[in-house]
Amino acid sequence: MQVIGLLGGMSWQSTTDYYRVVNKVVASNLGGLHSAKVVLYSVDFDEIERCQSAGDWDRAGEILGQAAHGLQMAGAGFLVICANTMHKVADQIQTHIDIPILHIADATADALQAAGAGKTALLGTRYVMTQPFLKDRLIERGIDVMVPGEADVEVINRIIFNELCLGQIRDESRARVLGVIDSLVQEGAQAVVLGCTELPMLIKPPDCSVPLFDTTTIHATAAAMRALQPPS
Secondary structure, three states: OOOEEEEEOOOHHHHHHHHHHHHHHHHHHHOOOOOOOEEEEEOOHHHHHHHHHHOOHHHHHHHHHHHHHHHHHOOOOEEEEOOOHHHHHHHHHHOOOOOOEOOHHHHHHHHHHHHOOOOEEEEOOHHHHHOHHHHHHHHHOOOOEEOOOHHHHHHHHHHHHHOHHHOOOOHHHHHHHHHHHHHHHHOOOOEEEEOOOOHHHOOOHHHOOOOEEEHHHHHHHHHHHHHOOOOO
């Protein structure tokens, strides 16, 4: 079994879900008392978020790159960035390590294609919804992607950073996000990608009238399955 390198802490609430899912998938596949081999580097998210807000992505990439190097030195066979937004600096992180990065957009595209998903709404932080680093990677895989309008982008971004990253789950925020999803479905969305690892804390599949794709579970499951394969 390969050792999974989890680059987490963005936020720690969703990183705990990564650890839970990779272990559940490994246990389900191997049975008995088996669990995943994992090394975790959990960064101080305040430092990363300050870089995001300031637009200092180079500094954020350097911080995460150094952390990724630590994971490689600790024995990780491949790396998982436990956040959608910080895949913006995935290429910079890769320059610090010789092990591969399992990209969240690739795992999500695999799941969307396997399900035969049609036009897909992408929700996440402002960066995920308005910048190309994740959205274009899905489009390159043949996914027809749509995002909310500017006002809804700001609402969702606020809920993520001011509530979910602090572990706060509010019914009124759930209703607000579901309202955004309903509007996107009316505009033609046939599936929804929760492109923020905190959003699954708030929105669950029974809440939606169309299939919901949780990138946290998708990414962590893909990591577990890769760990069970021989190194490539």
